[in-house]
Amino acid sequence: NAGVTQTPKFQVLKTGQSMTLQCAQDMNHEYMSWYRQDPGMGLRLIHYSVGAGITDQGEVPNGYNVSRSTTEDFPLRLLSAAPSQTSVYFCASTKEGEGYEQYFGPGTRLTVT
Amino acid sequence: SQELEQSPQSLIVQEGKNLTINCTSSKTLYGLYWYKQKYGEGLIFLMMLQKGGEEKSHEKITAKLDEKKQQSSLHITASQPSHAGIYLCGADILGGGNKLTFGTGTQLKVEL
16 A cells, blocks of 8 residues: 655745645545644644535635545645645545544645745 | 633743643544654654554653543654654644644754
8 A cells, every 4th residue: 555645745835825645545435634744833634625525624625725536535625825835745544433543645845925 | 712722832942851732622523543754755654543552662661641532642752863853743623534633743853
């Protein structure tokens, strides 16, 4: 199993550009989520999904869109990048329900200039 | 506001010393997860605690969840340079098991 994979590893965008961060898992997990990590803030939940076709907002959803057309993939779209979105983005997946380990991808380091 | 308080924010210890990191919530924790992160890398799962009073160990790392399920501690015995990194606690404070709230992390440095 590859686990949770994320691409790209690094990205630099100019303000106003759009892009999609890719996330895929091969563990047949129902639940997938996106977090951003900023210095002194810990990880904050952006969006999550409990299965294909079902998504919901987390703590900091503004400026981001998600979709879940398959169990395996959960892309995160930045519609119009802003410097405040400079961060490290992590995708995670787990089985639905309590008591399961959350598996994290290696992260995407995004800089918006 | 930070629903999950982690302390200390940073810690420098000499190799061989013991240390403890705390994670405290004002709400009941349905599940408490400890992760380790090396700078610039992803999160490595260490342990998960669910039951009040539960204690788990892996190599020289022990984690405990108090009886009230509002505080967890991570204890490292005889620290080594390989223990250096950022330790994060994540908690399920809503129930349901999936949406985690994270503390701000504890940066640990181990000096030779």
